Amino acid sequence: MITHILAISGSLRNTSSNTNIIKASAALAPADIKIALYEGLDKLPYFSPELDGEDSIPPATVKDLREQLKNADAVLFCTPEYAFGVPGVLKNALDWIVSSGELYDKPTAVISASPLATGGDKANASLVQTLTVMSAIISAESKLLIPVVRTKIDAAGNITDKTLEGSLLQVINSLVVKNASAGQH
Numbered sequence: 001m002i003t004h005i006l007a008i009s010g011s012l013r014n015t016s017s018n019t020n021i022i023k024a025s026a027a028l029a030p031a032d033i034k035i036a037l038y039e040g041l042d043k044l045p046y047f048s049p050e051l052d053g054e055d056s057i058p059p060a061t062v063k064d065l066r067e068q069l070k071n072a073d074a075v076l077f078c079t080p081e082y083a084f085g086v087p088g089v090l091k092n093a094l095d096w097i098v099s100s101g102e103l104y105d106k107p108t109a110v111i112s113a114s115p116l117a118t119g120g121d122k123a124n125a126s127l128v129q130t131l132t133v134m135s136a137i138i139s140a141e142s143k144l145l146i147p148v149v150r151t152k153i154d155a156a157g158n159i160t161d162k163t164l165e166g167s168l169l170q171v172i173n174s175l176v177v178k179n180a181s182a183g184q185h
């Protein structure tokens with residue numbers, strides 16, 4: 001059985017190290033695990049409950065995000081830290097799915113990568129908190145900080161650090177294991 005993982009980067013930068021980590025993870029993943037990069041983050045409107053009430057039809061881009069999340073067996077976030085928090089574009093996307101509930105019981109991984117030694121620890125913790133309140137399943141093995149990321153991935157997006165490769169594989173596998181057990185309860 002193929003496990004489909006939807007990966008969401010918190011960075012819109014063309015040469016984002018976080019997006020590159022996702023692309024490298026997709027290449028590293030075993031053949032029965034497909035990691036697809038969500039590309040619509042910058043197309044989502046600003047969240048407003050006015051656009052998301054019982055009498056309103058959600059914008060097409062929001063419907064697409066919800067559909068992609070619903071169809072995924074697991075979700076992987078990889079994000080930078082901005083001003084000690086989660087980048088606004090990513091938080092905006094999450095606000096759209098608080099009420100619709102696509103992350104409920106969904107095995108979810110939270111990776112943060114930073115050029116600093118902290119690895120984006122505060123954004124990581126904050127994202128875990130937000131996703132937990134949305135009832136995503138996040139195991140200890142599904143969380144990863146990547147400090148000094150620019151020494152571990154080159155400009156072309158190739159991972160140059162074997163330890164990081166191993167850590168990413170562990171995160172990917174943690175989602176599959178959780179996915180198998182999630183169906184049993």
Ligand SMILES: Cc1cc2nc3c(=O)[nH]c(=O)nc-3n(C[C@H](O)[C@H](O)[C@H](O)COP(=O)(O)O)c2cc1C
Nearest residue numbers: 011013016017018080081082083084114115116120
């Ligand atoms: C507005 C802004 C705020 C930032 N704040 C932090 C921060 O609080 N902690 C941190 O580790 N890095 C911070 N950085 C540096 C980012 O980690 C760095 O730009 C990183 O490469 C962004 O990830 P990306 O390569 O995926 O775009 C900040 C960068 C920007 C542009």
